[in-house]
Amino acid sequence: MKKKLLAILITACMLFALMPITAGAAAEALVIKLAIGSPTLSVNGSTSAIQKPFKLNGTTMVPLSVITKAFGAGLKLENNKIITLSYNSTKVVLTIGSKIVKVNGAPVTLTAEPKIVNGVTMVPLRVIVSAFGAKLTLSGNQITINGVKANASGTSTGSNTGGINSDAGKTKVGDSYYGWTMNYPSDLVLSYQSDNGSATQWASAQDDRRVSVFVDDVDQAYTREELRDHIIGYFAEDEFAVEKKTLTLGDLSVERIISKERNGWYFDNRAVQVGNRIYFFAVGVKADSRDKLDAYQDLLNSFKPSFAANDVSLKDITKVKDGYMTAIDKDYGLSVALPVDWHRDTEAATPTFQSEEGFLSFEVSSLSAGDTAQAWLKRIHEDLQEEFQPEYLRNINESTIVLADGIAQVLSFEYTLDKKNWKKVHDVLLVAGSHKYEINYYSWNEDASAGDALYRKIVGSINIDTNYIEKNFSELEDSEELEKLTVQKTSKKYGYSIKLPQSWKSDQKDFEKEDILYSIPYGIFEINILTDFSASDYASSAQQFYSTDADMVKLGAQLRTNTTATLGNGLSAKKIVVDFTKSDSPQTGVYYVIEKDGFTYVLSYVIMQASDTEINRSKLEEVINSFAFKN
Template identity: 55%
Template sequence: MMKRLVVMFTALCMFIALLPAVAGASAAPLEIKLSIGSPALTVNGVISTIEKPFQVKGTTFIPLSVITKAFGAGLKLEKNKIITLTYNQTSVILTIGSKVVKVNGAASTLAAEAKVVNNTTMVPLRVIATSFGATISVAGKQIIIKGVKAGAAGGGDDTNTGGINPDAGKSKVGDSYYGWSMNYPTDVSLSYQSDNGNATVWSDGSGDPSIVVTVDDVDQPYTREELREYVQDYFNETEFIVEKKSITVGDSTFEKVVSRDRKGWFFEYRAIQQGNRIYIVMAGAKSETRDGLNKYQSLLDSFKITFAFNDPTLKDVTKVKDGFMTVVDKEYGLTVKLPVDWVRDTESDRPKYESEDGFMDFRISSVNNTETDVQWMQRNRASIESDFQPDYLRNVTESTNSLADGPAQVLTYEFSLDKKTWYSEHDVYLVSGKHRYTAQFMYSMEDPSKGESLFNQIMHSLDINTAYVDANFSDIEETQDLDATITKTSKKYGYSITLPESWSGIKKDFEKDAVVYGVPYGAFSINVIDINGTASQFAEAIKQNASEDVDMIAAGAVVQTAFVTVNGKTLYKVVTELPKTEIPHTIVQYVFDKNGSVYILSFSVITANYTEKSRNLYDQIAASFTLN
């Protein structure tokens, strides 16, 4: 099974961005010293270790990280092979495996192509350095490069992207919120962080992660063996253990697990728990033997569960400030600040976040030229008021608020599903350019002042790149015509029925004995049972079962059966109320029989939403059911 680390790797391959920090408006002098065949690198007097530079057909190749870190150049990787470097007003595009290079759009051909060596992306030095305005001098195998670091128009701002720019004197990296630090990895760049920064990945330009740090909150202390088992949750499907033991580094004891997989990779994990947090630092290398991990040993040994705020050599890559994280959903053009404990719903195809304190959902639809934003909000208000029983909905209000992208209409209301626990929801409606935006915020009324403060903070931070949305999203109808219907038939079971087009089919093969649809606030099903009985017998059996079934008794089941007439058709109707379930709900069943078979139409709906509107709709659908 694909584990958490594999998910991180997938996200990494889809999105890799390194935008180095700007040291200041003035460009800083830069001197780089390296040698062919030597792992030693000196940048402005600071020594570090890199993959050895080499020459092919007269072209000198150096690690890509030397360019990004030393020059402060921006890096973008597309399709795991197209490298775009940005430096002030200069853009250099190379492709791994291709000899073509583009400098500010002008293409030329290299003698040799960029390539990956020992998990490190190696790129041609001269074409990049000279494009950046640097000079290169060669004395034997030694190479000296002189230039300047990127200015304000160069790589970008790492406060937004989490990129690392090891300025002069910066030799460590860490996270002040989660409280860890280590020597910053050489030959690789910070390429991925989770929304709240509890997972951080360093990689070379190939897209494969080399160093990973994760921090997980847990609710209990773990034994040594439990920590080792916890590490294995990060294994991929072909990974297996080759070493497992406790090690002590400095004052800390780690659980060390070394593994390999059948794809040519070796991994070393070190796990340690402090309080309610488990820290894991991992190194990975594609290698014939586990010796490929040797180059990471000093780095792993430097990992500490401390962060020295007064250490000028320590670079802070935290994504958390004052308890909030800045979440960027680039594909939806959305930026918003959320509490650090909120998590993204990875199963959703749109931005959706939640925690114990609240929930946020974000949608995009096309502008409706026949409807103003106020009419849009009022239409939704009418729908909500008709979807809830009066005792379950209160304090419905309308207001206007200003967002970063313009004035928005806000519909606020409180609702309950059991008349005990109440929630407050704010639906924000914004129209800008060609599109309309809906942001929903919900929180529990247990602490209404806290919830309202949270909503105001989140809404104040909401920023939508409307120009991006207009350029990348086309027509998106907000909803289907709720009055439109469609007639479905079953040849095998000899019936037809008319359903709303807006309903979502889950099991929608009408030639099967069970059909299931998702409906507003519940579910609908058709079941055909060959029991050689009648509708009245089956209805009585439902009532009898409720009086004997332990679970139904515990749920306080109240069953009513009756013949009803709808649109001139007589139906057998069974209504079962379950008031003591976690979310009280009501089951409405219409029972028909023909030639010994029983047909049951079942509507299961949250009781709070079992309104006159829904009752009439259920009767109407049941009345459309026709046995051929």
């Protein structure tokens, strides 16, 4: 449990881990140049045209494509407003119209929000560049960014839920919760439906024709131009409009944009707003001419933002009942009832769901001989108290909850990262057959009684197909045993070795490169090799950097010590300790700087002060002290 809890909470450390004179692990070096008010972007000397960057409330705003194309970042768009950027192990989540940006789950408040300008999504530059570990330099209106290309881009996945056109007597389809109806797309099958049903798509067997209906709730009336921007928000990168107009269909005023992708798809896109709800509905065909869209005009024209429950010809495909939806993960044999505003993290390897009210995760592991849920609970309870400073925990208690598959043990507690804001956690442990099931429920609800009631309703609805798990999941070792084991890593190029816990993993783990980065349960660990700074130069620059750099001042960086230390193997090192007192989760960074044969080796870790316990620090210091040069 401690690993999942702290992994979710400590990721703010990623923003502050690097000293300014270290470089990122270079897959492909990037030099990006652009300027406020200029339509020209240069990436490694290659220029292209972009919408002009501008400043808003002191924040530099750039087109989203600058980030995705230049850095190779993965992109996912949810509900036409939630943008998730994936860059190696880093995730940055932005929301159109919100000043809150989350970097690996840690919230950062900006002075300006992402927005759509002339059909182009403009996003704040510095917070994203910093999260990607790149360096941003300003000279007047000129902006230079030095960074590296992502190792891989994010992808998106869908699911196939089968056809719906086999229902005899049904000529219409609709959603009673979202309140819409249209004629049956009888030549297509339902190829995707989101957990709450707000996104629905039909496709042909050859996937050369598609019909989509997306529903978005907004907080105000949109102008015609804003509705058109809403449509454009669904465009692919290479998609462009060939027609824009307003249609009058009965008493409805509908915005329409016909668009084309360069890969041969044409789309008839439409949007209508009723109250605070926007309905986007579209037809796409892969064809040489837009004339192929004509066959679907009757279907599109039949769309109505209403649902007649007494119409026997109408099939209701809603997934919502009494404000709840049933989310199903067939791969894990899991079903759970969730409020309609919760959403699934489609990029998570295990079932994960979240909303503004809470967070739910689900994991399966093997049951060791003789182990029990009660013994498991005891271990987690002991680990929790060892891994958190006492003043950051309160109201720890043990209980049980009845699930469809048995009685589960529960460890509940409240935690804080800043001694101001407290959150509640329920760690639910179930043993069934030869497997252990761990359900972590995090409550963000400020109303404690409402949060507990929601927890009981959601977790109490969980149903696990344990027979499916027994047949398809075999030995799944959890991290408890791995934490006791180590592995020796070596670098031939830089001539060193170091022992790391077997439970650690990283996307930057090539020890023949200059930079190593591990995100660990209670912080991060790094190794950086420098060729242009001596150990003494590095140490002497620390005081000035932390006291004068604007970002460090904002974080309340305080240089606690700048001394010398002797590692366990007798190596002499400069030791720098820095506290970040004003970050959302106060942290401490510890840097050991060693010089040998023209290289400067920086071994560092950043740890949340909430988890800066003797046991956690001793684990990290043990890793540091295992560092040795090869003879």
